[in-house]
Amino acid sequence: MAEQEARLLARAREGDVDAFADFVRVLERRVRGLLGRLLDDERDIDEAAQDTFLQAWRNLDRYRGEAAPFTWIYRIAVNEALQRTRRRRVDTRSLDAVPGLELEVEPGTPAPRPADLEAESRELLAFVAERIRELPFDYRAPLVLRDVEGWTNEEVADALEVSVAAAKSRIHRARMQLRHELDVWQRGREQGAN
């Protein structure tokens, strides 16, 4: 697949628009999928995806083939999402300000109950997906790239233009925030069931 994509890019670099259209066709689902996980607004997602491919077209001569074409386009997409978020000054509150993210376990705090993975329902996954969407972008993006897309900490840091330490810290804080929310949600459900 990567070879096919590389061949299409090589032809596109010579000005072959049809080859580039085929390249878009091969990757558009994955790019729109990623942007859907990074951005909120459906219209914004579509525009960002279009702009990602247009950026790629403009920068075809910069593609040196060190990374797979998909990795290259993914980085452009992440950058596009980042730029849009910065332009719009979307919620960038620090998770420090989010109540319930105290990392210390206070004496007397009831022990959180482990989720029973076997019993995890679609409802639980829908809740997790919804809470990820509610995270500030600075935390959502590293979490999505690391835990949903499976990137390494170094790749996340590189794509988001932050240090590896900062990327790790944001990923960790996002995970802890989700853990807390999931715990509260599960307690609420259990209380409702009693």
Add this chain to the structure above:
Amino acid sequence: MLLFALNGSHGETARHMSAFAEGQLGGYRGWRVARHLARCEKCKALYRSFLATLASVRELGREDPSSDEDFVLRVTERLRKQTRGDSG
């Protein structure tokens, strides 16, 4: 003081949970977090729920939208316009 040095703290354990879970916390700190988790029921429970959360996030997987030929047309249309603009 010696006990803290040996057993670590709740805060330290929570701060390093991601690195510990991913096997990236080696050396003395890794040893101390492991030792703390083995002795502290609250942190053990926190760690279990942390792992369960991580599993849930990873389980979300990458569900991509269905393919959209119109999208391809929209991109190529913009691209052709741009190319014409550049050459004209």
